[in-house]
Structures are given as C-alpha cells and as structure tokens.
Amino acid sequence: MPAHPLAARLIPWYAREKRDLPWRAPGFGAWGVLVSEFMLQQTPVARVIPRLEAWLERWPTPAALAADAPAEAVKQWANLGYPRRALWLHRAAAEIRDRHNGVVPRDVDALLALTGIGDYTARAVAAFAYGDRHPVVDTNTRRVIARAVHGRAQPAAPSRRDLDDMAALLPVAEAEAAVVNAATMELGAVICTARSPRCDECPVRDLCAWLNAGRPETPDLRRRQAKYEGSDRQARGAVLRALRDGGALPQEAVLPDWPDALQRDRAILSLLDDGLVETEDGVLHLPRS
DNA sequence: TAAGCGTGGCC
DNA sequence: TGGCCAAGCTT
Numbered sequence: 001m002p003a004h005p006l007a008a009r010l011i012p013w014y015a016r017e018k019r020d021l022p023w024r025a026p027g028f029g030a031w032g033v034l035v036s037e038f039m040l041q042q043t044p045v046a047r048v049i050p051r052l053e054a055w056l057e058r059w060p061t062p063a064a065l066a067a068d069a070p071a072e073a074v075k076q077w078a079n080l081g082y083p084r085r086a087l088w089l090h091r092a093a094a095e096i097r098d099r100h101n102g103v104v105p106r107d108v109d110a111l112l113a114l115t116g117i118g119d120y121t122a123r124a125v126a127a128f129a130y131g132d133r134h135p136v137v138d139t140n141t142r143r144v145i146a147r148a149v150h151g152r153a154q155p156a157a158p159s160r161r162d163l164d165d166m167a168a169l170l171p172v173a174e175a176e177a178a179v180v181n182a183a184t185m186e187l188g189a190v191i192c193t194a195r196s197p198r199c200d201e202c203p204v205r206d207l208c209a210w211l212n213a214g215r216p217e218t219p220d221l222r223r224r225q226a227k228y229e230g231s232d233r234q235a236r237g238a239v240l241r242a243l244r245d246g247g248a249l250p251q252e253a254v255l256p257d258w259p260d261a262l263q264r265d266r267a268i269l270s271l272l273d274d275g276l277v278e279t280e281d282g283v284l285h286l287p288r289s
Numbered sequence: 290t291a292a293g294c295g296t297g298g299c300c
Numbered sequence: 301t302g303g304c305c306a307a308g309c310t311t
Contacts, residue, residue: 040307047297048307081295081306088309118309138307157290158308185307194305195300223291225304237295274294 003171006148006204007180013203014183019190022049023128024182030104030129032056037121038089043080045189051080062093063102071286074276075244083240087276087287088116106130119163127181133174135166136181140188145169147192151209152218154194235260235267240276248285 003011022028023036035055039048055076059065065073070090077086092114096104104125105111111122123134139155145165146155155162169184170177191202199211210216228234235258242254251268258264268284271277278287 037307042294042306042308043296044298044306079296081297082308084294085309116309120308124307136307139305140307189307226293227303228295229302231294233294233296240295270294 003176004169005207007169007171007176009203009207010183010187011176011179014179014186017190018182018186019045021045022052028129030106030125031060031062033129034092034104034121034125035089037124038085038092038116039080041085041121042082047080051076051078059093061102062096062104065090065093066097069286069288070275071288074240074286078244079241083276084274085116087274091115092117104129106132108134124181127178131174131178133170133172133177134181135163135170136185137162137166138185138188140185140192141166141181143194144184144188144192147197147210148204148208151213151216153210153216154218154220154222156221157223232263232267232270235263236271239264239267239271243277243284243286248283250283251279254284 018024023033032052036048036052039052039055058076059068068090070087073086073090074083077083080086095114096102099105100110105114106126106129108122108126111117111125112119117125120136120138123136124138126132127134127136142155142158142162145162146152149165166181166184170180187202187204191198199205199208199215202208202211205211226233235255238255238258243249254268255264268277272279275287277284279285
C-alpha cells in the first residue's frame with residue numbers, strides 16, 4: 001500500500017528540517033521520553049529542555065525518583081507550571097517500580113493505567129521510545145489535520161475520532177509510522193502554527209484543503225483560557241512557590257499579605273486536597289510521602 | 290462534557 | 301498592553 005500523500009511529503013521534510021531536540025537523540029531511553037512528555041504537557045519546548053536535563057541527571061531511573069520524597073520532585077519541577085504533573089510523575093515512577101519491575105511499560109494500556117498518563121502521552125511513549133505503530137495526537141497534530149485534511153482554520157473540540165484521523169495517515173511500517181507521527185507534530189510546531197502559519201514554506205501546501213480553499217475563516221470551537229490575573233490558580237501558584245522556597249511554614253505565615261485572604265485559604269485547601277501540600281500541627285509543607 | 294489547573298514569552 | 305498560546309490530564 002502506498003503511503004498517504006501527506007505522509008509521503010512529511011517524511012522527507014522531517015528528515016531535512018527536524019529540530020535537534022534531546023529526546024530525539026538515539027538511545028535517549030523510555031524513561032527520558034516519559035519525563036520529557038510529562039514536562040511538555042502544556043509547557044513550551046524551550047522551557048522544558050534545561051529542566052529535563054537536570055531531572056534525568058538527578059533521577060536517571062524511575063526507581064531513583066520513587067525512592068525520593070514527592071516534595072523533592074515538586075521542588076525540582078520549579079516553575080514549569082502545573083505542579084500536579086510533578087506529583088503525578090513521582091506516582092507514576094512508583095507504579096513503574098511496583099508493577100513493571102522499574103521498566104517503563106511498552107503496552108499502551110499499561111501506560112494509560114499510570115498516574116498522569118492519558119491518550120497522548122501513552123501513545124507518544126509507545127511510538128517514540130519503543131517505535132511501535134500508534135496514532136499520536138497532540139494539539140499540533142489536531143491543527144494540522146484540521147487544516148490539511150478537513151479544510152478548517154482550527155480544530156474542533158478534541159474527540160476520539162482524532163485518533164482515527166491520525167491513524168489514516170500512518171504508513172504500515174512501524175519505523176515510518178513513528179516518523180509520520182513526529183513529523184506531523186513538528187509541522188504544527190514550526191510551520192502550521194496557531195497564529196501565523198507559514199504556508200509558503202509548507203511541504204504539504206499543494207495538498208492542504210484549507211490553503212486550497214483560500215484559508216477560509218471557520219468557527220473557532222476551542223475553549224478559551226480563563227483569566228489568570230487574580231484567579232485561584234494564581235493564588236495556588238503563589239502558595240506553592242512560598243513552600244518551595246521557604247520550606248515548612250505555619251499556615252498564618254503563608255502569603256500573609258495576599259489581597260484576598262479567603263482566596264488564599266481556598267488555595268491552601270485545594271492544594272491539600274490535591275496532595276501537593278500536607279499539614280501537621282498547623283504547619284504546611286510539601287508532601288513527604 | 291466542560292471546567293480547573295501554572296507560568297512566561299510573544300505579537 | 302494584554303490576550304493568546306504552549307508535545308494534556310483528571311474529575
């Protein structure tokens with residue numbers, strides 16, 4: 001069976017143009033790929049790279065991470081954002097140690113069963129670390145398919161059908177399938193970008209349904225991001241930063257000057273609920289177990 | 290299903 | 301300047 005026309009264009013383009021990213025190095029390892037995917041969830045590549053290197057130097061295996069306290073993971077996560085990911089990565093490491101003899105699983109269902117791993121990350125690990133043939137769908141993929149295949153300016157709401165759309169592009173051969181997954185993401189990241197797509201440099205421009213239709217504006221069905229300034233999320237971030245920087249603190253010493261004391265207390269309660277913070281005799285600290 | 294969840298750079 | 305955006309997951 002001949003390759004899908006889009007795949008036939010993406011493969012040589014990717015071979016020529018792909019960025020030299022750490023997790024693409026041969027032999028980077030499944031643990032490294034897994035950590036990179038956790039960090040890359042909603043966080044830009046440029047901010048991940050230095051944190052990833054430091055993380056893997058400190059914890060070269062899942063067992064090494066699991067042997068440390070979750071507080072250490074949260075501190076090492078620093079300002080990458082969404083610190084629940086640090087906690088979940090620590091939990092996943094313990095699950096890998098306990099259920100999989102310390103080896104990152106290859107099976108998608110086993111990966112999906114790990115804390116903090118969903119449809120994207122499970123298939124990304126299976127495809128990029130182990131070379132298996134699975135559709136890998138991230139926000140870049142969904143935008144590329146929306147435009148090139150469906151002729152829409154923006155993707156619709158995420159759906160399980162996205163996996164079928166991507167599967168339709170994959171060559172039969174496993175190694176080539178992994179390349180097409182990576183190349184589709186790469187195209188979305190560097191050419192078919194959200195705001196100002198560089199269609200004149202696109203390797204699939206003559207095949208693109210959206211470009212051929214004259215780049216029509218289509219209804220934007222994406223969810224808007226809530227305002228951050230003044231939000232509970234901002235308060236949570238400030239509380240956690242105080243505990244990362246200051247160690248254990250009596251509750252009344254956490255953000256004493258925060259403009260909205262009720263919001264601060266609400267943030268502390270939700271952090272306790274998430275397990276990102278623990279309390280002992282009125283003293284707050286990062287989780288020790 | 291849709292909301293909640295950090296942080297910072299860019300245009 | 302400030303909204304948009306970034307290799308998503310959980311509930």
